[in-house]
Amino acid sequence: MDASRDEDSPYRAVADRSSCLDRIFLLMLLAGLLAGCASRPTAGAVTPTTFVQPQPSATAAPSPSPRRPTTTFPVVPSVAPPTPVPSATPTVDVCPVLPADPLRPRYRFDVTADPATHRLRIWQAVTVADPARLEMAEVVFNVPANGVAGVFALEAVHLAIAPAQAVGTGPLRPTAVMLDGATLRVRLPSVAMRPAALTVCLDYTVRLPPAGHEGISAMHALGWSELGMVAGYWYPVLAPYVPAAAGGTGRWLITPYHPVGDPIVYETADYEITIRAPAPYQVIAAGLMRAEAGVWHFRLARARGFAFVVSDRLVASQADVLGIPVRVYHLAEHGRAGQSALRSVQEALPLFAEAYGPYPYTELLIVEAAQFGGMEYSALMTFSRDWFAAYQPPATDADFGADLLVRFVVHELGHQWWYGAVGNDQAHEPWLDEALARYGEVLYYETLHPTHLAWWEAPSAGMATQPINQPIYRFSDTTSYVQAVYVSGTRFWLDVRRLLGRPAFAVFLQEYRERYQDQIVSEAAILALLRERLGPASAALWSTYFR
Numbered sequence: 001m002d003a004s005r006d007e008d009s010p011y012r013a014v015a016d017r018s019s020c021l022d023r024i025f026l027l028m029l030l031a032g033l034l035a036g037c038a039s040r041p042t043a044g045a046v047t048p049t050t051f052v053q054p055q056p057s058a059t060a061a062p063s064p065s066p067r068r069p070t071t072t073f074p075v076v077p078s079v080a081p082p083t084p085v086p087s088a089t090p091t092v093d094v095c096p097v098l099p100a101d102p103l104r105p106r107y108r109f110d111v112t113a114d115p116a117t118h119r120l121r122i123w124q125a126v127t128v129a130d131p132a133r134l135e136m137a138e139v140v141f142n143v144p145a146n147g148v149a150g151v152f153a154l155e156a157v158h159l160a161i162a163p164a165q166a167v168g169t170g171p172l173r174p175t176a177v178m179l180d181g182a183t184l185r186v187r188l189p190s191v192a193m194r195p196a197a198l199t200v201c202l203d204y205t206v207r208l209p210p211a212g213h214e215g216i217s218a219m220h221a222l223g224w225s226e227l228g229m230v231a232g233y234w235y236p237v238l239a240p241y242v243p244a245a246a247g248g249t250g251r252w253l254i255t256p257y258h259p260v261g262d263p264i265v266y267e268t269a270d271y272e273i274t275i276r277a278p279a280p281y282q283v284i285a286a287g288l289m290r291a292e293a294g295v296w297h298f299r300l301a302r303a304r305g306f307a308f309v310v311s312d313r314l315v316a317s318q319a320d321v322l323g324i325p326v327r328v329y330h331l332a333e334h335g336r337a338g339q340s341a342l343r344s345v346q347e348a349l350p351l352f353a354e355a356y357g358p359y360p361y362t363e364l365l366i367v368e369a370a371q372f373g374g375m376e377y378s379a380l381m382t383f384s385r386d387w388f389a390a391y392q393p394p395a396t397d398a399d400f401g402a403d404l405l406v407r408f409v410v411h412e413l414g415h416q417w418w419y420g421a422v423g424n425d426q427a428h429e430p431w432l433d434e435a436l437a438r439y440g441e442v443l444y445y446e447t448l449h450p451t452h453l454a455w456w457e458a459p460s461a462g463m464a465t466q467p468i469n470q471p472i473y474r475f476s477d478t479t480s481y482v483q484a485v486y487v488s489g490t491r492f493w494l495d496v497r498r499l500l501g502r503p504a505f506a507v508f509l510q511e512y513r514e515r516y517q518d519q520i521v522s523e524a525a526i527l528a529l530l531r532e533r534l535g536p537a538s539a540a541l542w543s544t545y546f547r
């Protein structure tokens with residue numbers, strides 16, 4: 001039964017029809033409430049290993065200059081001993097050292113999208129220039145796309161360093177390449193002198209799975225449907241490296257795949273992406289520089305995750321919010337929902353900019369997709385087409401807001417600060433971004449639509465408070481994950497606000513964002529900050545919200 005078609009809003013549907021209560025409640029708990037960032041277990045997740053002989057890249061690599069020594073290596077199963085380095089002679093320079101800031105890595109991609117076969121053929125280069133990683137014996141990537149069998153196929157790995165003389169006369173070769181589940185390790189050879197920069201180049205294919213409507217998982221950030229191809233978790237993400245503290249040891253932030261939550265962590269990086277797609281498809285992504293003859297070029301600086309959508313179905317509605325161009329890509333028949341998404345941003349973005357600090361990017365894209373819930377990336381957010389399809393304009397203008405699409409646009413918009421501006425380990429400390437993104441929902445409704453606060457709170461009102469400092473790996477179902485990380489996490493921040501008082505809490509959020517802008521904040525750091533502000537009053541909070 002489609003109650004939304006003859007009711008003015010989901011709220012009224014809940015109030016008037018008990019049969020719809022379960023539907024709406026379930027929808028809010030399992031799809032959206034947990035919005036975007038949550039997921040439920042899916043069967044069949046495996047941790048395949050791959051062994052593929054090196055072969056030439058099918059995509060044209062950018063022409064690097066100057067020429068760097070490169071070589072190609074087989075990918076070996078993690079259970080195998082390190083493979084002897086083959087005596088390959090590089091014939092083409094497919095691995096340039098990119099100009100990288102020591103503070104953040106630089107990615108370059110050349111992607112060929114084939115909507116007919118749902119495949120992405122990808123060449124990826126990532127250059128690091130930070131001293132801590134350059135001293136390591138390996139470079140580690142988190143590859144969520146390899147969390148499910150049959151999606152990710154690594155074909156070749158190349159290395160390059162600058163200055164080239166550092167390697168002497170021979171090419172630089174990894175001593176081993178190991179892909180074990182969602183963890184890719186590239187072992188580096190020792191070099192005569194410490195390089196100023198290191199590039200790891202990867203050739204691989206991503207075969208998108210069908211986008212699913214049943215439940216949500218991180219793999220739904222990667223899928224195809226009649227709306228097009230959604231590439232969310234599509235590339236190997238350089239694992240952040242935490243240098244050793246005095247007397248300690250450094251560590252890679254490794255996020256094994258898990259079907260609940262977001263099994264990923266992004267450091268701030270600079271992106272340069274070329275994507276080829278056949279006519280009449282368009283490529284939707286943030287940072288468009290130019291598009292010509294089916295070749296789309298993007299640049300996105302100081303970003304976390306880069307996502308794109310390839311579609312021949314979506315049309316755009318757009319608006320300008322505080323000088324930020326905002327575009328909503330939706331099916332032509334969902335124009336009113338697209339307008340409501342725009343209005344949500346028009347209302348929430350100024351509110352968040354005042355509460356948290358400047359919006360961290362120069363544009364914002366919202367894309368309708370065949371998925372469950374919503375999902376955040378830097379300057380781009382995707383939302384379930386079910387929410388677009390179910391959208392009903394309110395009876396009066398004053399009733400605007402009591403709608404799942406509106407609510408979760410607000411939620412994912414909050415992630416542009418809590419995930420985008422301030423990063424965190426979303427796998428091991430997911431409450432850091434999720435609880436504040438959901439706090440943004442409270443801020444939105446209590447400030448702009450207070451009559452809808454009860455509607456907003458209804459699905460979670462009866463949930464008991466749970467410890468919030470739990471990694472995604474502790475949860476096997478989305479409901480308990482949401483109860484702890486989202487619902488209890490929001491209650492934690494509301495208690496902090498009550499103890500500090502609203503003015504001091506507002507100052508705290510601004511300072512928190514400023515201090516950790518472009519960084520990966522840790523739970524230990526934020527709790528130390530809170531102890532400092534709250535003093536003895538914090539004791540009760542710790543026992544209630546932390547295990």
Ligand SMILES: [Zn+2]
Pocket residue numbers: 034035036037038411412415433434437
């Ligand atoms: Zn979220």
